[in-house]
Amino acid sequence: MARGTDGRRCRDPQHVMLAPGAWIGILGGGQLGRMLAMAAAELGFRIHIYAPEPDQPAFSVAERHTIAAYDDIAQLEVFARSVAVVTIEFENVPALALEQLARFTLVRPSATALATAQDRILEKTMARSVGVDTPAFAEVTAETLQSAVQRVGTPSVLKTRRFGYDGKGQAKIRQPADAVAAFDSLKQQPCILEAFISFEREVSVVASRGVDGSFTAFDVIENEHQNHILATSTVPARIPDHLADEAIEATRRIGDALAYTGVFAVEYFVTGAGKLLFNEVAPRVHNSGHWTIEGAESSQFHQHIRAVAGWPAGSTQRRAPRVVMTNLIGDDVLSVPDIVASKGKSLHLYGKAEARAGRKMGHVTQLFRDADQP
Numbered sequence: 001m002a003r004g005t006d007g008r009r010c011r012d013p014q015h016v017m018l019a020p021g022a023w024i025g026i027l028g029g030g031q032l033g034r035m036l037a038m039a040a041a042e043l044g045f046r047i048h049i050y051a052p053e054p055d056q057p058a059f060s061v062a063e064r065h066t067i068a069a070y071d072d073i074a075q076l077e078v079f080a081r082s083v084a085v086v087t088i089e090f091e092n093v094p095a096l097a098l099e100q101l102a103r104f105t106l107v108r109p110s111a112t113a114l115a116t117a118q119d120r121i122l123e124k125t126m127a128r129s130v131g132v133d134t135p136a137f138a139e140v141t142a143e144t145l146q147s148a149v150q151r152v153g154t155p156s157v158l159k160t161r162r163f164g165y166d167g168k169g170q171a172k173i174r175q176p177a178d179a180v181a182a183f184d185s186l187k188q189q190p191c192i193l194e195a196f197i198s199f200e201r202e203v204s205v206v207a208s209r210g211v212d213g214s215f216t217a218f219d220v221i222e223n224e225h226q227n228h229i230l231a232t233s234t235v236p237a238r239i240p241d242h243l244a245d246e247a248i249e250a251t252r253r254i255g256d257a258l259a260y261t262g263v264f265a266v267e268y269f270v271t272g273a274g275k276l277l278f279n280e281v282a283p284r285v286h287n288s289g290h291w292t293i294e295g296a297e298s299s300q301f302h303q304h305i306r307a308v309a310g311w312p313a314g315s316t317q318r319r320a321p322r323v324v325m326t327n328l329i330g331d332d333v334l335s336v337p338d339i340v341a342s343k344g345k346s347l348h349l350y351g352k353a354e355a356r357a358g359r360k361m362g363h364v365t366q367l368f369r370d371a372d373q374p
């Protein structure tokens, strides 16, 4: 048998392309896991979901599921041994769970990449270390609260370092006198204080990085939030080409810094002065990438499955001059009959029974032939 570099690479499990029919494990059973499972099925893979809660959206489209806690060492081992690779759809999985799983199977992305992306201070420090600007920030504990407010100034935003999502775990500080109440409202958890950016727009880049370090990105996405929850994503973002190139290049550097495998998303603010500032990285497929299901040649879900399976990335080519994705949040699902009755709206529902306020129930994607069409 040939023993050249190529031969060695082929026997290295890190570089093996999984064959169709292989089992892929996903930690987390929400809508992202559901859409990953559907894409995996299209590529011939079999899915095993691991989640602590019963009745998860992904269970109904996955061949197997395990309901167990993320710190259940025995169940994690059984799960790891049942799949060729494990990935995540939920970023608050303890990094320790990934370390445990990695003793028995491939884990993509790695526990270290996840640990950095989970912590707002670590991720912003990482971004700066590769030359990507961020809002001014400072670490906050009970001891450093006042000095942080002095350094960063007001208005600013206090956020818990970990576990925030959809604007949860955040408090605005309008003037220094608000600081103590804001910190108390976050139960004095370890925090980051960030300068408040009166941005012109918010954009994100959804990218994929292969096991060999190869990088692909979709077009830069423009995002509008309502009540801190993503409401719509539109491509292309209304920013100059040089800024779009800068955002994609910054995202590539962040993927390299994390030695990341799979799809990830980076959120940025664009200031009135045309500056790009890193906000956060999501170590998973992202709500702002849902438009790619209809709007791009290979969706973010296919890209992620391809990457974690050791396959080459698909084409990120956009299929229309403009694509708009609208989230269906809470009672928005009441409009489903109208959406179904209208042409040109692709409906995705996540199978959640109860439409609680602020809950992401589904989304709608529209492709426009004319970039300026309303």
Ligand SMILES: Nc1ncnc2c1ncn2[C@@H]1O[C@H](COP(=O)(O)OP(=O)(O)O)[C@@H](O)[C@H]1O
Pocket (backbone or CB within 6 Å): 135, 157, 164, 165, 166, 167, 168, 194, 195, 196, 197, 198, 199, 202, 225, 228, 267, 279, 280
């Ligand atoms: N430093 C900031 N300045 C201005 N707006 C902010 C700032 N940080 C967050 N926001 C707003 O709050 C939203 C949610 O904050 P983010 O840090 O992305 O947390 P998460 O998405 O995890 O809840 C952002 O998309 C943005 O609209």
Ligand SMILES: [Mg+2]
Pocket (backbone or CB within 6 Å): 267, 280
């Ligand atoms: Mg965010």
